[in-house]
Amino acid sequence: MDCKKIQDVIFNFVYGESSEAELLATRDHLEKCGDCAREKQVIEKLLDKIKNCEAQETVTEDCRDRMLSKIKNSLAGEEPAS
């Protein structure tokens, strides 16, 4: 594993989706390469900030009922969905 190859696998690694071989090779490289280890930290921080910058919006019961009602009406052929 070299610094260029790390760029291809870093997101798999950060999200725990690496294969076993890839995981070992990535860990090994990050232990030896300070630049790539710092790069990984920057990426993790940014991903964390993105994750926390916006919460899921609550769908109100009214909204839920309105959408479901329109869908059912549409399926019943009573009116178009929109």
Next chain:
Amino acid sequence: MDSTAQNKRNLDVATVPRPGSDEELVVRLAAGDAGAFDQVFDRYHKQIYNFIRKQVSERENIEDLVQEVFLRVFKSAKNFDPEKKFSSWVYKIALNEVKRHWKKSAAKQTYSLNTPVGDEGSDSERQDFIEDLRELPENVLERENFSETLKVLIDRLPDKQRTVVILKIYHELTFEEISEICECPLSTVLSRMRYAVNKLRRWLGVDED
């Protein structure tokens, strides 16, 4: 997905449909069971609502698009491939609905004028970057509210890159699932993620953070 990750995912998915499982629900959906539809809607409408909300700029269209998605889910249930993951299939329908909306939306067309054609990192990447900077909303990088700044910048990512970022970061899907939803190779999904994150880093200047 590699075998380890796939095995981990498989632990969460029963091989034999259990009552109330996605696999059981889709069978009932295909048979026209209205009760199953209610269950599918209640299980997925919040996720799909939020996925669409982050993909379209016109708020008044969100509910209509969600309705279209679930209409298609219900009508297409007979065509669902049981070898696939049901949630990925629902997201794929939602993404296709969003793409249809983008095509129809004049506002979106204007918004996308600077969207790179080769968003996996073509030769025009450098030029795209320069244009993207020029097109950033005024003073966006000086805003005190970092979260608001990030939201604006995520909205400005090329459509395909933004979709991957949203599905990965906010919906916590695996890259393999996103590959299935976006109907593109895993390597392309990873490239889109990499280019999106690199673009956000450049815009935000967080490389030395």
